[in-house]
Structures are given as structure tokens and as C-alpha cells.
Amino acid sequence: MITVLGGSFTRFHKGHMLMLDAAIRTGNHLIVGLASDDFLKSHKAYDAPRYSMRKRALDNYISRFTSDYEIYPLDSRNGNADASAEYDTIVVSRETRAQAEAINSSRIRKGLKPLRIVEVPIALAEDLFPISSSRIVKGEIRANGRRVTPVLIGISTANSLKVMALDRYISKVMRNYEIFRNQEYELETDQPLGIDTQISAMKRAQSALGSRDYGVGVESGVYMDRITGSAIDIHYCVVIDRYSRVTVGTGSGFAIPPDIVRGIRNGLTESQAFVESYGGTDPGSTSGIAGIISGNRITRQELVYEAIRNAFIPRTGASFYGLDEKIQ
The missing domain is CATH 3.90.950.10 (Maf protein)
Incomplete structure (x- = not known):
């Protein structure tokens, strides 16, 4: 069985770790779809690190817990999650659950089994607002969620x-x-x-x-x-x-x-x-x-x-x- 997880991972942070932890806990082979540089250029309002740098951050974290994983470039929001019969589980946040449900609707129309959805709560920063890459870029918080300013x-x-x-x-x-x-x-x-x-x-x-x-x-x-x-x-x-x-x-x-x-x-x-x-x-x-x-x-x-x-x-x-x- 295969668990899939997708994202841009532009500023690797605590919330990403929680998502990956949940994916690893499923015990399945893990496939991470990592947004390509071209995809990010047309979807992010801020400059993102190159694909190779973001992939390295993912490798460094995931490899601490498992070797049973792969990372592939993602050129669209859904990748092939709505088309592969091999996939069993998808890990999402509350923010992206609707996207997973849309993927399942597409899979059912294609005669495929819907994916089991594992929803992970969004990680909160020290200020009790959600951690996000955009907040890190703005200099509000650090990757661990700590505030830069009081x-x-x-x-x-x-x-x-x-x-x-x-x-x-x-x-x-x-x-x-x-x-x-x-x-x-x-x-x-x-x-x-x-x-x-x-x-x-x-x-x-x-x-x-x-x-x-x-x-x-x-x-x-x-x-x-x-x-x-x-x-x-x-x-x-x-x-x-x-x-x-x-x-x-x-x-x-x-x-x-x-x-x-x-x-x-x-x-x-x-x-x-x-x-x-x-x-x-x-x-x-x-x-x-x-x-x-x-x-x-x-x-x-x-x-x-x-x-x-x-x-x-x-x-x-x-x-x-x-x-x-x-x-x-």
C-alpha cells in the first residue's frame, strides 16, 4: 500500500513535520509530491528555494525515520493522485481536506477506490496563529513557530x-x-x-x-x-x-x-x-x-x-x- 502527500515545502517548518510524521505512521510506502520550481513560480507570491534545496530538507527529515519513501516533482495540485490505483491513503491538513475529497470524487468517477484521508491539525505558532511558510518569509515567526517579535x-x-x-x-x-x-x-x-x-x-x-x-x-x-x-x-x-x-x-x-x-x-x-x-x-x-x-x-x-x-x-x-x- 502507498501513502501520498503533496506540498510546496517552501520553508520547512513544524507543520510540515507533523504532516510527514502522520504519513510515516501509516506504515505504507510513502510518496511525497514536491511542487516543481515552475509550478511555484506561477502559484506563490514570494520567492521559493529551488526544488533541490526543498527536496534536501525533506530527505534530511524523512530519512531519520524511514527509508521506505520516494520524492517526485509535482507539476499540478493533484499530480496523479486521482488516477493511480496503487495509492491507498492521502495525508492532508484541514486546509487541504476539500482538495482530497475532490480527488476522491474524481477517482470514483474513474472506477477507482477512494483514498483513505488522514487529516492532520495545522500546527500553531507561539502566538496561537497557524504556522505557515508565508509568515516565516515575512519574518513574523521562525520555523519552530516561535515569534521573532513579541x-x-x-x-x-x-x-x-x-x-x-x-x-x-x-x-x-x-x-x-x-x-x-x-x-x-x-x-x-x-x-x-x-x-x-x-x-x-x-x-x-x-x-x-x-x-x-x-x-x-x-x-x-x-x-x-x-x-x-x-x-x-x-x-x-x-x-x-x-x-x-x-x-x-x-x-x-x-x-x-x-x-x-x-x-x-x-x-x-x-x-x-x-x-x-x-x-x-x-x-x-x-x-x-x-x-x-x-x-x-x-x-x-x-x-x-x-x-x-x-x-x-x-x-x-x-x-x-x-x-x-x-x-x-
Whole structure:
């Protein structure tokens, strides 16, 4: 049986390695179709290394794992994948799966068995955007996905606690990054209720984005629980990236004491209502109301961190959400 894989491999990178690894794991004889120089001249917007150089890079990698392979020049997108009865499997990315399905349709029309399609998730760079040869050429990232320049992340807040929570999370998924605190934003209310919480978080994120890679907005709001009638405090996070893609997440919710609920109904913010009911100073920039009433078993920073972490889940797990598709 034979597994086929095609590509230009103009800047050999981590994503190419994952594709080749998947092809080698099929255990079949491997045929790699490598785009010819003439084909690339008419299909790439940037200069590509010569065929011999690209072939050498492939040989150097594949030969570390198997000797059961061949590399042939590819002068068209499909090569002979829709015509050879010897082929059994084709390895593709999410980006090229439709091409493989078109190949199978052509094979069926010709009376050939359709190829088994092995789809490999697109590899993400450090900034959680897909790795691509074009990004390497532009000098944004290296072949291993590391950023050449820092990932720029803005967050709209006057509260240092939110900045610290964001830095705590980002440090777990990125190395080369810079966080900017934006304090020039306008909100319609100081105490959002229900959907206004999400709207405020969105406005914060939009204001923080600017020309950066990411804009982050975190808002604490009050939601009414229809079962018990309790007021629930929930932190809501919006993350917008430079491609205008939006992801959201929330932190754990907790029931607000009745005294504070009465204050909110009288027009106070949660913090103002807390101080009026129980005295002390504004808890918003310390452990928060959650920290005080829970005996610091949970703090506001932890709730903010949860919201940010959860808003990034569709980005770190991009293949499950379709966020690993190539971005133009």
C-alpha cells in the first residue's frame, strides 16, 4: 500500500513535520509530491528555494525515520493522485481536506477506490496563529513557530489585578510577549447586569486591540438565577485577535449576599454595596468580595484568571473549533 502527500515545502517548518510524521505512521510506502520550481513560480507570491534545496530538507527529515519513501516533482495540485490505483491513503491538513475529497470524487468517477484521508491539525505558532511558510518569509515567526517579535496583548482595565491574572495565564502558553494596559475606554455602566456584562467585556477588548495581536476585556457582572432567585457574580472575558476572531469564557460564579443585592438594586456597584453593608475599603482591587466572604478560599484574581484561561481554550485547542484554518 502507498501513502501520498503533496506540498510546496517552501520553508520547512513544524507543520510540515507533523504532516510527514502522520504519513510515516501509516506504515505504507510513502510518496511525497514536491511542487516543481515552475509550478511555484506561477502559484506563490514570494520567492521559493529551488526544488533541490526543498527536496534536501525533506530527505534530511524523512530519512531519520524511514527509508521506505520516494520524492517526485509535482507539476499540478493533484499530480496523479486521482488516477493511480496503487495509492491507498492521502495525508492532508484541514486546509487541504476539500482538495482530497475532490480527488476522491474524481477517482470514483474513474472506477477507482477512494483514498483513505488522514487529516492532520495545522500546527500553531507561539502566538496561537497557524504556522505557515508565508509568515516565516515575512519574518513574523521562525520555523519552530516561535515569534521573532513579541506577541502584543492589550487589556482594558484600571485594575492591576486583571493585568496580573492575564500575565499569569499568558506566561503558561507563550514566552515572547508584551502586555499593555489600556485605560482609555468608555463603558455605559459601572455595574453591568446580565447581557450588559458581555457588552462591556466586548467594548473593553475592542478598545485594547488597536494594532496589537490580541485585545482582552474582562467584566464582572450580575446574573439572576431563575431557580433560586439568587444574584450570581460572574466574570466574563472576551478575547479578540488581529483577524477579528472572537472567543469568550467565564470564571466560576458565586451567589452574592442579599445585603449587596439590595445595594445594587438601589443603584450601587457591588463594591459600593459591600462597603455600605459591611464597612472596610473597596475590595475590588484586593481579594474581592469572593475572597472576603469565602475566607480567601477563592479570590477575585482566581476568578479573573479562570475567565481568561477559559476564553483562550478555543485558541489552544484550535483544531476542535476550526480556528486552525489558514488565515489570509
